[in-house]
Structure formats: structure tokens, C-alpha cells
Amino acid sequence: MPAEVRIFGTVISTYTRIVEITCQEAGLSHETVATPAHSPQNRHPFGKVPVVEVDGLELFESVSITQYLDNAHNGGALQPTDPAARAGMDRWIAIANNYLFPLFEHGLVMPWIMHRYMGAELDREKVDRALPNISRALAFCDAEIATDGAWTAGAFDLADVFMYCVLRGVQMTPQGEVGIAQCPQLSAWMAITEHRPSVVATRWESEK
Numbered sequence: 001m002p003a004e005v006r007i008f009g010t011v012i013s014t015y016t017r018i019v020e021i022t023c024q025e026a027g028l029s030h031e032t033v034a035t036p037a038h039s040p041q042n043r044h045p046f047g048k049v050p051v052v053e054v055d056g057l058e059l060f061e062s063v064s065i066t067q068y069l070d071n072a073h074n075g076g077a078l079q080p081t082d083p084a085a086r087a088g089m090d091r092w093i094a095i096a097n098n099y100l101f102p103l104f105e106h107g108l109v110m111p112w113i114m115h116r117y118m119g120a121e122l123d124r125e126k127v128d129r130a131l132p133n134i135s136r137a138l139a140f141c142d143a144e145i146a147t148d149g150a151w152t153a154g155a156f157d158l159a160d161v162f163m164y165c166v167l168r169g170v171q172m173t174p175q176g177e178v179g180i181a182q183c184p185q186l187s188a189w190m191a192i193t194e195h196r197p198s199v200v201a202t203r204w205e206s207e208k
């Protein structure tokens with residue numbers, strides 16, 4: 001009996017989508033149960049989403065969740081076995097989680113989400129303050145693709161999953177769309193990746 005994955009997360013969420021794409025890649029059926037971060041029903045000890053139930057386990061933290069799903073249900077197909085390629089994948093996932101996501105999320109993505117969906121005034125000051133660092137980060141990613149390919153040379157892996165979801169939120173803001181369009185390698189990679197079946201199957205409502 002194939003595993004059924006229950007994902008407790010918010011509807012427009014980078015990390016919920018990371019887990020959803022991994023499920024799609026692994027051919028696992030999955031259901032996302034709308035669960036706000038920091039809500040009483042959220043079981044993440046630090047209030048983050050997503051939390052996942054699968055195989056009688058409760059998992060949290062996207063690195064742990066995605067590696068479990070890929071190892072237990074996909075033969076590890078999303079993780080290179082060559083040690084150097086593996087180190088490259090881990091490095092990009094760490095860059096996405098530790099540097100890119102916080103910069104993009106707080107400086108650009110959340111101000112626009114609050115404005116578009118919560119009726120708040122756009123915090124232009126916050127956005128303007130973040131834009132130079134965001135441009136530098138996008139240029140760094142662009143240059144890295146030009147040098148080494150995206151992100152770990154070879155097959156689509158978990159670094160692609162994390163990087164796409166982190167960058168897609170940015171691309172859906174007006175400033176982020178322009179910023180990514182100015183990065184030829186990055187925009188070409190985004191354009192190819194958005195057609196991957198697992199990515200198409202997990203589009204946010206606002207992308208349809």
C-alpha cells in the first residue's frame with residue numbers, strides 16, 4: 001500500500017511546496033491540511049510549517065522531511081551518491097535556507113503577501129531597504145549557474161527543489177520578477193524548471 005503523506009502547512013508556503021514537490025517526484029499521494037504557522041494546531045516546536053505525517057512518523061524541518069521521503073520512498077533518486085556532488089547539493093540547500101530565504105521572505109515576499117492578501121499597506125521602506133542585497137544574491141546565483149551549472153551538475157535533485165521554491169516566491173513580486181529577468185542564467189533555469197511535472201502539479205492558486 002503506497003504511503004499517504006499528510007502535510008500540515010499554509011497554502012502559500014515555500015517550505016510546504018518543497019515537501020509537495022518531493023512527494024510528487026517520489027510518486028507519493030499527499031494532502032495538504034491548511035495549518036497556519038504559530039497556530040495552536042501546529043505541532044512544530046518553533047511554530048514553523050510544515051509538519052508532516054507519514055509511515056506513522058511525525059516529521060518537521062524540510063531537510064529532514066524531504067530526505068526521509070526520498071530515502072524511504074524514492075530510492076534516494078533526488079540525492080547524488082557521489083560525495084562531491086552531494087556536498088554541492090547540501091551547500092545549495094544550506095544557502096537557500098540560511099541566506100536566501102530569510103533575505104527574500106522578510107524583505108520582499110512577506111511585505112507583498114501582507115499587501116495582496118491581508119489588505120495591509122505595502123511596506124515600501126522595508127522593500128527598498130532589502131532590494132540591494134536581494135539583487136546581489138540573485139546576481140550571485142546567476143554567476144554560479146554560469147560557472148558550474150544549476151546547482152549540482154547532473155540530474156534534478158533536492159537542491160533544485162529548494163532553490164526553485166525559494167526563488168519562485170521572489171519572482172511573483174513585481175521587483176523580484178524584474179530582478180530575476182535581469183539574470184539570464186537564472187531566468188532560463190526558472191523557465192525550464194517551471195515545466196517539470198512535479199512543479200506544475202504543485203502550483204500555488206495564485207500561479208494558475
Ligand SMILES: N[C@@H](CCC(=O)N[C@@H](CS)C(=O)NCC(=O)O)C(=O)O
Nearest residue numbers: 013014015037048049050061062063
Ligand atoms: N527550517 C524550517 C523553515 C520553515 C519555514 O520557515 N516555514 C515558513 C513558511 S514557508 C514559516 O513557518 N513561517 C512562519 C514564521 O517564520 O513565523 C524548515 O526547513 O522546515
